[in-house]
Amino acid sequence: MDKELTGTEAPDSLLPTHTSKTLRAIKAPRAVKQITFKRSEANPGETLYVRVPKLNENEVLVPRSLALQFDIDLSGGHANNFLVQNVSQALVSKMVVKFAGTILQDRVGYDIFKIYEDLFLSKEQRDNMLLDRIQNEDLCKRRSNAGDKKTLGVDAEKKLNEVYGTKYRIRLDYEIFTDHGDFYLQALYNDLLFEVTLAEASQVVKGSDAAKLKY
Numbered sequence: 363m364d365k366e367l368t369g370t371e372a373p374d375s376l377l378p379t380h381t382s383k384t385l386r387a388i389k390a391p392r393a394v395k396q397i398t399f400k401r402s403e404a405n406p407g408e409t410l411y412v413r414v415p416k417l418n419e420n421e422v423l424v425p426r427s428l429a430l431q432f433d434i435d436l437s438g439g440h441a442n443n444f445l446v447q448n449v450s451q452a453l454v455s456k457m458v459v460k461f462a463g464t465i466l467q468d469r470v471g472y473d474i475f476k477i478y479e480d481l482f483l484s485k486e487q488r489d490n491m492l493l494d495r496i497q498n499e500d501l502c503k504r505r506s507n508a509g510d511k512k513t514l515g516v517d518a519e520k521k522l523n524e525v526y527g528t529k530y531r532i533r534l535d536y537e538i539f540t541d542h543g544d545f546y547l548q549a550l551y552n553d554l555l556f557e558v559t560l561a562e563a564s565q566v567v568k569g570s571d572a573a574k575l576k577y
Contacts, residue, residue: 445568480496
C-alpha cells in the first residue's frame with residue numbers, strides 16, 4: 363500500500379531518475395595541432411598572450427584539449443631549488459579570458475583558486491595529472507634536478523622523470539568550450555584570447571636560500 367505523505371515528510375529522492383550531465387562522444391577524424399609562439403621565453407611577472415587558432419569548416423575544439431605546453435628552466439638560482447607540487451597551477455597569478463574583445467574572466471589570484479580546486483580531486487585523479495601539475499616532493503626535486511634530491515628508494519620517480527622531464531602544461535579551460543560540448547569557433551567569427559600572467563618565483567620555486575629563487 364502506498365503511504366500518504368504529510369506536510370513534514372518527503373521521499374528519499376525527489377527525482378530518482380535524475381543524473382548529472384555527462385559529456386559523451388562523437389565519431390570523427392581527430393587531429394592534434396601544435397603552435398610554436400614567436401616569443402619562446404617568459405619570466406616571472408610577464409604576461410603571455412595565447413590566441414586560440416581559427417578552425418577550418420566542420421572542425422571543433424574538443425573540451426579540455428586546449429593547453430599551453432612548456433619547459434621550466436631553473437638555471438641561475440640555487441642548486442637545491444625545485445618546483446612546488448602544483449606547479450602548473452601555481453605559475454598563473456592572473457588569468458584573463460577575452461572573446462571578441464569582451465572580458466569573460468578577469469581573475470587575480472588564479473593560482474590560489476585552482477590549487478584550492480585540486481584539494482577535491484580523488485587520489486586516482488591526482489595520480490594521472492603529472493604532466494598537468496600534481497606530483498610528490500621527491501619527484502619535484504628529481505624533475506627539477508635539485509642538488510639535494512634523493513638517490514635511493516625513488517625508482518618510480520626516476521622512471522617518471524625519464525618520461526616527463528621538465529615538460530609541463532597549463533590547461534586553458536573556460537566554460538564556453540568545456541562544459542557545453544564541442545567548441546565550434548568557425549561559427550562565432552571572433553577571436554578567443556587567454557592572457558596568462560606568470561607568478562613571482564617565490565610562488566613557484568622552493569629552495570634552501572629564499573634570495574636565490576628563480577625560474
